[in-house]
Amino acid sequence: MYKINIDHSTSTVRLPFHSKKYSYLTHTHVNLTYGIQEYRVFVVLDPSLSDGEIIVSANIIEKLSIPLEPLFDLKVLGQNGIKIGPYIGILAALSSEKLSRIVSSLTSYVHHYKQIGGSIIAFSLEGIDKKNQVIEGYLFNPQTRQWIKGNYPYPASLFSIVEANLTDKWQQFQSIMHHFKSELNDSVYNFPNFDKWDMYKMLKNEFHQHLPETVVYQSPLTIIEMLKKHRSVYIKPMNGRLGRLVYKVIKTKNGAIVQFGGRRREQDRYFSSKKQFMRFFYYSLKNDDYLIQQSISLLTYKQRVIDFRVILVKDHKKRWKILETVSRFGADQSIVSNISSGGRAEIAHKTFTERFHIPIELQKDLFQRIHNLVLNSIQKIESNGYHCGNIGFDIGIDQNFHLWIIEINNQNPDHYIALSANSAPLFYQARFHNMIYAKRLAGF
Structure with a gap:
């Protein structure tokens, strides 16, 4: 990664002399891309620079609004272009006031910043200026690990973690996300959204035996x-x-x-x-x-209904990855298993081993059946035009150990279930994968 410093030459990007992979671009004009913007620059290899440093002219910094706090990767775009990034946006709140209250909690998304790099901004629906393609939001500063409020250009990729469907902001959310898709194309994920009925209609023909x-x-x-x-x-x-x-x-x-x-x-x-x-x-x-x-007669433990949350994310190669399966125990005699309704969580392997005493070989078969059902279902949903990258897949298991698809949360699956299951590493791993998938969509 590179630290950007400024000089006052005109439209010049100076790269370390040892950056041989960029040597064929030296002393030539190319397009420099940051976010969705680009600017014509002159590239020079400079033997005085260290390997982790690049020099960018002040007028380029101003024109493209490139911040100096992040560390950046460079990517060659054919014979006449360089991209600097990644530049990732997180639509994190419906209002600017809400964003200001929660922005510090978003640091969990950049817990592994050194593996992500680039500019990370968090913003709200209220902070978007479509006409000028400017966002008022917060930029993560990896040096201080603080979020800096300001106005920033559009990113190269973004994903949404807001839940607008039950609010009066639903239509505004739809309009904004369609706008971003028109500007960023396939670099927007967690949109469009589907509800429970959409899910049922998409899956009922091929997976009817697993659907109530x-x-x-x-x-x-x-x-x-x-x-x-x-x-x-x-x-x-x-x-x-x-x-x-x-x-x-x-x-x-x-x-x-x-x-x-x-x-x-x-x-x-x-x-x-x-x-x-x-x-x-x-x-x-x-x-x-x-x-x-x-209603399905699901597994219970001490009068607590149990279902299973499969945490499903895409990785940097755009492949689905099942991080973990977590058991959700409803509150005593509750009709739902949600943690917010008094339930609790633990890693499913522990549930099968310590609560139901299922042998390891039988657990392997059960997990394989769960994984096959989840991955085949998501493939079907994506074939209907939904760009998913972060999924909470709720599986029910009945008294005969038959699998049932209860729900698929595609708006903002709650990674905090990992913390409820006493697995902080799983929590950070899930959020890290959200970011490296966005990094790949941003071109890195």
Whole structure:
């Protein structure tokens, strides 16, 4: 990597004399690219420079708004170009105020900065000037490990970690991300997004044996029709997450039990009257915003429902990599397994070994089946035009050890589940892979 220093010559880039790979570009004019900008420069090999230093004229620094704090890689673009970078953007918040509060937590993405390098900026929806292609945000300074507020040009690649779907910023988010795709082409990932119903429609033909039967909620009669086929069902928001606004309905001999509210068991309701049952859901749910899903008898441990989060990321070679499978234990008698609803997490190997005493050879077969299902499913989803790079894949395992696809989180899978499972290295590894995939998309 190179540290940039300034001189006051005109449109010149001076490289170390020992940089033989750039020798055929010396004493010639080439295009220097930073982010999505480029500028014509004159390249010179300078024997007075150390191997980790380059000199860039002040007018180039000003024209391309190149910061001096980062360490950069150089890449030759054919016979007449050099790219400096990587330059990666993280859309991290919906508002500038929220960004200012959370920006320090984003340092986890650059925990391994020496392996990433370049400019890393974090920004919000409010910080984008589309007309001038300028972003107000924060640049990571690797020397002080602080984030510097300022105005910066568009990056070469970016990914989103915001969750705009349940907010009034959803349309603005869509507009901004489509804008970036038009400017950066295939260098934007975690967009477009798909919801639970999109997922079901994409996978149901090839993976129907691994999908709970699912229908769109139209009216309380839709629930009654599903209960004729299944003893119990879940009702979930199409775009919901963290186990919020989830209902479980259990058919009884003389009516139905409705469970909701996570651990707040006092909110369970028993309905013996069909009219009261329909009235409850008529006022609780909005048409087309919810799905009704067949309930699966999942593995439990001490009355805690368990499912499994597969942490799936792309690496610097654009290949999917399964980092780990983590068990999620719901709170005692909770209808969901989410950590935010009182659950806990541990590494799945420990769960299978210490809770269920599954022999190692059988575990290998089980993990292989999980990995095959996950990778084949993601391949199908990407064939439908979704550019994913960071996925949280939730797998259920029933009492017969059959695998079920519960959900695929593609907006912002929560890497903090690794910390809940007491694995800080896994947490940093997941975020590192997000960055090196973005680095590859940026051309490095």
